Amino acid sequence: MNLDRQQYEKVARSLDGESVELRADEQACAADVRRLENELDALFDCAAPAASMASARRRMLDELSAATRRRRRFKLAARLAPLAAAAMIVLALGLWRSRPPGQPSNTPELADIGNAAYFALVHQTNDDAALTVLQNEMEIFAAELANSSVSAVDLHMDSIQDQIDSFWLDEPYRSL
Amino acid sequence: MEMQTERLREDIAAAQAGVAQGFESLLATFGPRLYGFFLKATGNHHDAEDLLGEISVRLVRSIANYDDRGRFEPWLFRIAANMVRDSRRHNRCRPGVISLSGQEEDGEPFMPPAPPQGDRLEAREDAEKLAAALKSLDEDTSRMIMLRHYGQMSFKEIAALFAMPLGTVLARVHRGLGTLRRLMATSDES
Numbered sequence: 001m002n003l004d005r006q007q008y009e010k011v012a013r014s015l016d017g018e019s020v021e022l023r024a025d026e027q028a029c030a031a032d033v034r035r036l037e038n039e040l041d042a043l044f045d046c047a048a049p050a051a052s053m054a055s056a057r058r059r060m061l062d063e064l065s066a067a068t069r070r071r072r073r074f075k076l077a078a079r080l081a082p083l084a085a086a087a088m089i090v091l092a093l094g095l096w097r098s099r100p101p102g103q104p105s106n107t108p109e110l111a112d113i114g115n116a117a118y119f120a121l122v123h124q125t126n127d128d129a130a131l132t133v134l135q136n137e138m139e140i141f142a143a144e145l146a147n148s149s150v151s152a153v154d155l156h157m158d159s160i161q162d163q164i165d166s167f168w169l170d171e172p173y174r175s176l
Numbered sequence: 177m178e179m180q181t182e183r184l185r186e187d188i189a190a191a192q193a194g195v196a197q198g199f200e201s202l203l204a205t206f207g208p209r210l211y212g213f214f215l216k217a218t219g220n221h222h223d224a225e226d227l228l229g230e231i232s233v234r235l236v237r238s239i240a241n242y243d244d245r246g247r248f249e250p251w252l253f254r255i256a257a258n259m260v261r262d263s264r265r266h267n268r269c270r271p272g273v274i275s276l277s278g279q280e281e282d283g284e285p286f287m288p289p290a291p292p293q294g295d296r297l298e299a300r301e302d303a304e305k306l307a308a309a310l311k312s313l314d315e316d317t318s319r320m321i322m323l324r325h326y327g328q329m330s331f332k333e334i335a336a337l338f339a340m341p342l343g344t345v346l347a348r349v350h351r352g353l354g355t356l357r358r359l360m361a362t363s364d365e366s
Contacts, residue, residue, distance in 0.1 A: 003347075004343075005341065005343035005344060005347065006343060007343070008342075008343035008344070008346045008347045008350075009341070009342045009343035009346070011346055012331035012332070012335075012342045012343065012345065012346035013331075013332075013342070015331060015346070016330040016331050016332050017330075029350065032350070033346070033349070033350050033353065036350075036353035036354065036356075036357055037324065037325070037353065039357065040306070040321075040325075040353065040356060040357065040360075041325060043302050043303065043305075043306045043360070044212060044216070044306065044322070044325045044326065045212065046208075046211070046212045046215065046303050047208060048207055048208040048210075048211035048212070048228070049211075049221075049225075051225075052211055052221075052224070052225040052228055052229075053203070053204075053207050053208075053211075053228075055225060055228075055229055056203060056207060056225075056228045056229045056231075056232040057200065057203055057232070059229040059230075059232050059233050060199055060200075060203060060229075060232035060233060060235065060236055061196060061199075061200075063232075063233045063236040063237065064194070064196055064199060064236050067194070067236055067237070068194060071194075
């Protein structure tokens with residue numbers, strides 16, 4: 001039974017289930033492969049020791065627990081992202097408040113900015129209008145900060161930290 | 177058979193959803209065959225057990241990448257074949273480790289996990305003869321034959337895995353099966 005490579009390829013495709021027309025010697029080869037595989041099949045089977053299966057099961061479940069923990073951490077981080085953004089807003093608010101007294105106060109009211117931040121946060125920043133308001137306010141803050149005194153900012157760092165702490169502990173955000 | 181396929185699909189879906197029972201069911205279904213594949217490929221119970229544990233871990237890590245087209249076994253056994261290849265490479269790089277040649281790392285021959293009796297003794301003897309006969313084949317041919325049996329892989333899938341022409345794969349498998357059959361018969365006569 002001497003087949004060339006192309007003939008073997010035809011036989012292989014036929015054994016894989018393709019509809020291929022085989023010549024007599026190719027059919028004999030296909031039948032021989034089937035017979036040999038069937039004969040040896042029973043010899044390949046062997047039982048896995050219970051201890052090996054139990055050990056594999058333990059390792060698999062350990063990995064599954066670890067993967068579940070990793071997923072939870074990832075989800076938590078994703079949910080904390082808006083909070084982190086909000087904390088930055090509060091930091092900006094604190095910096096704005098810390099500016100030296102006597103400087104002109106032609107910026108928007110703090111309450112409006114706080115409301116915009118709160119609104120965007122609670123709605124998970126899905127609301128385009130709220131985002132626009134928030135972005136505008138942030139730009140104004142950025143301009144304000146650029147003009148503020150660095151030394152004054154340094155002096156009020158404790159108060160800024162308090163602002164952030166109180167923001168994180170505020171009731172609406174704790175439920176997120 | 178249809179029920180089995182449906183059940184397998186459910187197990188895969190459960191595992192992909194991160195349900196432990198899905199993974200346990202997949203391990204129960206394929207674990208013994210994977211162990212058999214690893215045992216024949218490495219000739220060593222400890223290596224086979226370790227690889228079975230390792231593939232269980234990899235199953236958890238990569239089940240999300242499996243695209244269910246009814247070809248779970250070839251997918252799983254492709255991972256298994258790659259693990260055997262990596263394991264061989266790794267052990268070749270470790271001086272003094274000869275476990276893949278059928279010896280334990282301390283130099284003692286492999287002892288089976290439990291003493292078999294009656295039919296099991298005969299089955300074990302056959303399995304040992306087959307393991308010895310497989311070792312007489314070249315490594316690739318031996319793995320191709322095992323992937324046909326344990327992984328239910330098509331010749332086309334094996335050709336892709338080994339990056340060889342389809343005709344060459346069948347020629348090697350055919351020749352290998354013939355050699356195995358001859359060696360087993362000779363062993364029976366002696």
